[in-house]
Amino acid sequence: MIKLIASDIDGTLLKKGETSLNPHLFEQIRILKEKGIVFVAASGRQYANIRRLFDPVADDIYFIAENGSLCRRHEKTLLKGVIERNLALEIIREVQKKENVECMVSCEDAVYIESEDPAFCHELFDILQNEVVQVHNLAEDVLGDILKIALFVKDDPQETLNHFQQLFSSRIAVVTSGYEWVDFIAPSANKGTTLAALAESLNIDAQDCVAFGDQYNDVEMLQFVGTGYVMSNAAPGMAYYSAFVTDSVVDEIDDIISGLEI
The missing domain is CATH 3.40.50.1000 (HAD superfamily/HAD-like)
Structure with a gap:
């Protein structure tokens, strides 16, 4: 039933x-x-x-x-569920090295971004209509519990997924989510x-x-x-x-x- x-x-x-x-x-x-x-x-x-x-x-x-x-x-x-802060910061700093990938950090109250990329901002503000806070540096300015880290991928999501799975899959789940997103999900x-x-x-x-x-x-x-x-x-x-x-x-x-x- x-x-x-x-x-x-x-x-x-x-x-x-x-x-x-x-x-x-x-x-x-x-x-x-x-x-x-x-x-x-x-x-x-x-x-x-x-x-x-x-x-x-x-x-x-x-x-x-x-x-x-x-x-x-x-x-x-x-x-x-919360991502351990040192791991979250390590992920964010690795993402900051990669071109054509935008990063969003989700906390309970809002999502945080440092990018001003028009396509990324359009996706968050106009399409998804998220509660968004723009900061100078995600690795330094996000102080609350981090629930998820999400990457908006402009080119090939599979290549980005493979790259970050190789780096972090032993410590955190890295999965596709929707058509243009790769997500890091809190362990367990x-x-x-x-x-x-x-x-x-x-x-x-x-x-x-x-x-x-x-x-x-x-x-x-x-x-x-x-x-x-x-x-x-x-x-x-x-x-x-x-x-x-x-x-x-x-x-x-x-x-x-x-x-x-x-």
């Missing part, structure tokens, strides 16, 4: 170039709530950004943000471990959970749940981690709801 549905956002609920969710999803979430089924928005995005996307139903769902480093509901932090924090902790707190068994994803930052979440779906345009190899492939999360939720009403 399905008791929880979790979905990634970029590339899953939102296709490339889309900036707003299908309004039908909000009605689905209301129906799921009436049926006692929990909905979880799970993304590499900032919490404030995800909450804004789901504004019509924001008080009806759970949020897993920053690729699992933060879990919130009703503006209350339930779980938080990912969408899967955070979803598992949330499900346990709600007394929901993994076999009663469904998840949707498209990128390698969704792997642990798909592995945790009883039923996993990857998108038909998912990253190469992602189908290995799920039982089903789909073109539309909304269509699949419609089918789930129809099954509940039989």
